[in-house]
Amino acid sequence: MAILLVAEHDNATLSDQTNKALTAASQIGGDVDVLVAGKGAQAVADAAAKLAGVRKVLVADADELAERLAEPTAALIVSLAGGYDAIVAPATTTGKNVLPRVAALLDVMQISEITEVVSADTFKRPIYAGNAIQTVQSSDAKKVITVRTASFSAAGEGGSASIETVAAAANPGVSTFVENKLSESDRPELTSAKIIISGGRALGSSEKFEEVIVPIADKLGAAIGASRAAVDAGYAPNDWQVGQTGKVVAPELYIAVGISGAIQHLAGMKDSKVIVAINKDEEAPIFQVADYGLVGDLFTILPELEKAV
Amino acid sequence: MKVLVPVKRVVDYNVKIRVKSDGSGVELANVKMSMNPFDEIAVEEAIRLKEAGKVEEIVVVSIGPAQAAETIRTALAMGADRGILVKVDDVVEPLTVAKLLKGVVEAEGPQLVILGKQAIDDDANQTGQMLSALLGWSQGTFASKVELSDGSAQVTREVDGGLQVVDIKLPAIVTTDLRLNQPRYASLPNIMKAKKKPLDEKSAADYGVDVAPRLKVLKTEEPGGRKAGVKVKDVAELVSSLKSAGVI
Numbered sequence: 340m341a342i343l344l345v346a347e348h349d350n351a352t353l354s355d356q357t358n359k360a361l362t363a364a365s366q367i368g369g370d371v372d373v374l375v376a377g378k379g380a381q382a383v384a385d386a387a388a389k390l391a392g393v394r395k396v397l398v399a400d401a402d403e404l405a406e407r408l409a410e411p412t413a414a415l416i417v418s419l420a421g422g423y424d425a426i427v428a429p430a431t432t433t434g435k436n437v438l439p440r441v442a443a444l445l446d447v448m449q450i451s452e453i454t455e456v457v458s459a460d461t462f463k464r465p466i467y468a469g470n471a472i473q474t475v476q477s478s479d480a481k482k483v484i485t486v487r488t489a490s491f492s493a494a495g496e497g498g499s500a501s502i503e504t505v506a507a508a509a510n511p512g513v514s515t516f517v518e519n520k521l522s523e524s525d526r527p528e529l530t531s532a533k534i535i536i537s538g539g540r541a542l543g544s545s546e547k548f549e550e551v552i553v554p555i556a557d558k559l560g561a562a563i564g565a566s567r568a569a570v571d572a573g574y575a576p577n578d579w580q581v582g583q584t585g586k587v588v589a590p591e592l593y594i595a596v597g598i599s600g601a602i603q604h605l606a607g608m609k610d611s612k613v614i615v616a617i618n619k620d621e622e623a624p625i626f627q628v629a630d631y632g633l634v635g636d637l638f639t640i641l642p643e644l645e646k647a648v
Numbered sequence: 649m650k651v652l653v654p655v656k657r658v659v660d661y662n663v664k665i666r667v668k669s670d671g672s673g674v675e676l677a678n679v680k681m682s683m684n685p686f687d688e689i690a691v692e693e694a695i696r697l698k699e700a701g702k703v704e705e706i707v708v709v710s711i712g713p714a715q716a717a718e719t720i721r722t723a724l725a726m727g728a729d730r731g732i733l734v735k736v737d738d739v740v741e742p743l744t745v746a747k748l749l750k751g752v753v754e755a756e757g758p759q760l761v762i763l764g765k766q767a768i769d770d771d772a773n774q775t776g777q778m779l780s781a782l783l784g785w786s787q788g789t790f791a792s793k794v795e796l797s798d799g800s801a802q803v804t805r806e807v808d809g810g811l812q813v814v815d816i817k818l819p820a821i822v823t824t825d826l827r828l829n830q831p832r833y834a835s836l837p838n839i840m841k842a843k844k845k846p847l848d849e850k851s852a853a854d855y856g857v858d859v860a861p862r863l864k865v866l867k868t869e870e871p872g873g874r875k876a877g878v879k880v881k882d883v884a885e886l887v888s889s890l891k892s893a894g895v896i
């Protein structure tokens with residue numbers, strides 16, 4: 340059995356979501372090769388080669404792979420698929436964009452966002468915003484799988500895999516990259532942060548978000564998240580959204596501030612180790628999942644908290 | 649130009665889901681059903697393109713049981729022109745949906761298909777990408793902005809690090825994210841008018857698609873629960889609790 344794991348990276352650094360998906364791939368069993376599709380991503384390949392349990396690293400270098408556009412990236416993976424029994428990627432926006440395309444081209448029903456490997460063909464995955472967990476068995480000869488990385492620990496280093504170059508597939512040429520508008524931040528990423536503080540609609544404006552959430556995040560070295568309501572209202576950027584249709588996180592500590600706790604939000608954070616909720620409504624559903632609840636006005640509590648930590 | 653919008657009938661997002669005690673699935677009897685919220689956004693986007701004079705006709709299609717006709721009627725009441733129900737009584741997987749939609753696309757010849765990024769029941773996030781692959785088209789997924797011009801579309805995508813802008817050639821697939829637009833409600837007169845709009849019924853056999861699932865659901869269970877903890881009285885108690893828990 341051989342597995343192709345598609346690396347998540349930005350051409351410069353390997354994302355630790357790859358390490359987590361590697362853990363899932365190793366549990367499926369067999370040799371794991373890591374594919375680095377990109378442009379000038381040698382450093383990423385070097386980092387992937389050091390991961391424990393990797394057989395070899397395949398590097399494809401092409402202009403159209405620089406931003407991992409779906410059409411050429413899927414074509415590349417399909418060109419390599421013959422040698423593999425399973426194709427695995429972390430369920431990042433890139434993985435979600437590319438892998439279903441690969442699955443359809445291989446006539447395979449993808450298994451999305453697995454949270455547990457039961458056996459080589461059987462997996463657990465959440466449905467209905469995590470309100471039910473399905474165990475599914477695939478009858479496809481090849482498996483195409485995305486991994487919910489919050490459910491797996493990161494594979495460590497200690498490997499010394501060989502690195503090989505593979506040719507990019509013919510570019511379908513139907514799409515072009517225009518630009519990235521990425522949030523610049525020195526803070527940890529949501530998906531790898533140990534502490535996350537998230538703000539909801541109650542923050543009321545992006546200025547207030549900045550004024551009361553950011554100082555605590557800085558002090559705790561925390562990543563910042565948000566509810567959909569806060570993102571929709573423009574208080575926070577879209578990539579901060581935690582939830583069913585945003586990011587799924589499982590930090591050591593999750594602090595929900597002025598967030599009611601709709602199921603769609605809980606879907607993204609209820610596997611956090613310790614949950615704190617700060618809300619002025621003592622009936623807010625968020626308190627049903629919180630280890631520590633503090634009832635009160637966030638605008639008085641947060642400045643106090645900032646001083647106390 | 650013609651736009652196709654696939655809409656799925658799902659359990660309403662406000663319903664508290666209950667898992668059947670025998671592990672065979674989720675309780676669907678007497679549960680409120682609605683159009684998948686991302687598909688409402690897709691219908692709205694198509695209507696705005698029509699209002700802007702860039703689109704002539706909006707065809708909505710749903711694959712599902714007879715009741716999925718209600719979901720189509722909702723889209724017609726919002727402002728779509730015509731509906732197609734591909735009647736399938738069993739659960740259909742995204743790969744099957746994509747194959748059926750390919751058949752509909754070949755029959756209808758749209759230049760653009762707008763789907764939701766994700767159905768909130770299966771949370772699969774696959775169908776649009778699969779349809780795009782099967783047709784050999786371009787894809788602009790998780791869209792928060794779509795600008796149509798001659799022969800191409802510029803799509804702003806919500807990605808993990810922020811936003812990404814791509815230019816995709818038509819014909820193309822777009823899947824919607826939450827920030828694309830705010831869907832309208834259908835007015836009562838429009839709901840009445842929608843009853844007279846054409847709605848065709850087809851079967852999977854009409855498109856020569858085998859609907860047998862590839863995934864066998866062995867079990868459906870409740871997620872591991874989480875109990876409510878304690879209420880702390882003030883910030884000092886919170887901080888000392890977090891310190892003793894070793895998380896700060």
Ligand SMILES: Cc1cc2nc3c(=O)[nH]c(=O)nc-3n(C[C@H](O)[C@H](O)[C@H](O)COP(=O)(O)OP(=O)(O)OC[C@H]3O[C@@H](n4cnc5c(N)ncnc54)[C@H](O)[C@@H]3O)c2cc1C
Binds near residue numbers: 599
């Ligand atoms: C298809 C779909 C997908 C969705 N995906 C997501 C998702 O991924 N993530 C997500 O978060 N949501 C998602 N939602 C939205 C979700 O249903 C809720 O609407 C949203 O989470 C509510 O955000 P909120 O808790 O910030 O706002 P509200 O529900 O309005 O809650 C605000 C809370 O702040 C409290 N409050 C007000 N003032 C103060 C104060 N001064 N001090 C302390 N507390 C205060 C209130 O008591 C209240 O509990 C989705 C919805 C749909 C339909």
Ligand SMILES: Nc1ncnc2c1ncn2[C@@H]1O[C@H](COP(=O)(O)O)[C@@H](O)[C@H]1O
Binds near residue numbers: 710762764765772
């Ligand atoms: N049975 C269906 N009928 C019509 N459209 C569907 C159906 N299933 C999925 N779709 C479309 O595909 C999108 C993504 O669904 P999924 O891949 O299941 O998460 C939905 O938002 C719909 O636009």
